[in-house]
Amino acid sequence: MKFLRHLAAATLVVAAVVAAGLAWGHFDPGPLPGPGQGGPGQVVVRGQAVKRLPPGFKIRPGLRVISIGPENLGLTSMFQAVNLPVLRDTVEIEAGVIAAVVILEIGQRRWRRARRARRLADVTRPPR
C-alpha cells in the first residue's frame, strides 16, 4: 500500500516533467515541420513503397532523403563484432566519469578529515 502511494507520487512528479516538456515543445519558436516528419525540405519515405531510387533518378537540390525502404530493425546488430566499439565507447565514458567522481570524493573526504584534525589539534594544544 505504501509502495503504491510512493509510485503514485513518483508518477505525479514524472507527469509534471512530461507536461513541462510538452509545453516547451509546443511553445518552442524553432523551425516548424515542413511537408513531412523530417522538417522543411525533407520527406520521410517508409514501408514497401520505395525500395530504392530508380536508376538515373536525381534528387532535387535542397531535398534530402532520410529513409528509403522498410525500417531496418537491426535485430542482429548486437551479434556483429563491427558494432561492439559503440558499446565499448559507452562503457568507457561511464567508467571514466565514475572513476573521476570517486577520486574527487576520496580527495575531498581526505581534505576534510585533515582540516578537522588540524582544527582539533589547534583546540587541544596547550597555550604557551
Added chain:
Amino acid sequence: MATSPAGSVSGAARRRRIAARTRLDFWFDGILLLGYTLAYSYGFTGIGIHEWLGLGLGLALLFHLALHWDWVLRTTRKLTGPRGHDRVIWVVNLALLVGMTLCILSGILISRVALPYLGINLTRIGPFWSTVHDTTAEITLGLVPVHVALRWRWLVRIGRRLLAWRAR
C-alpha cells in the same frame, strides 16, 4: 538490554527484510545501469531493441523512483541542512530525473518502431524532439555515472557482502 523471544524473532525477521530490500536495490540498480548502457549504445543494439529497451527503462525508472521515494522526501526536507553531500546527490538526481524523463518522452515521440507497432502513429513531430532526444541522451550519459559514483561506498559495501554471502 533484555529482549523477549518474540522480539528477537521479529528483530531477525526485520533484519532479513532489510537485507532483502537491499538486495533488491542492488540488483535492480545494476540491471538499470546495464539497460541504460545498452539503450544508449544505439549503434550496437539497433533501433528495435533501442526503442523497446527505452520504453522498458521508462517504467523501470518510475519503479526505481518509487522505491527511493522515502529518500526523496527525507532529503528534500533537509535541503537547508548542513550536509553538503546529500545536497549534491539531490541536485544530480533532480537533473537526472528531468533529463531522463525528457529523453524517454522525446524518444517516444520520435519512435519509428515501437509506437507504430502499438498502432500509434504520431504525425507532425518536428525536428525539435530529435534535438531534445540527442541532447538529453548526452546529458544523461554524463549524469548516470555521477549518480552511480556518488553512492560508490554503498555499492562496494553491499557488493562485497553479497559476494561473500554467495561464496559461503
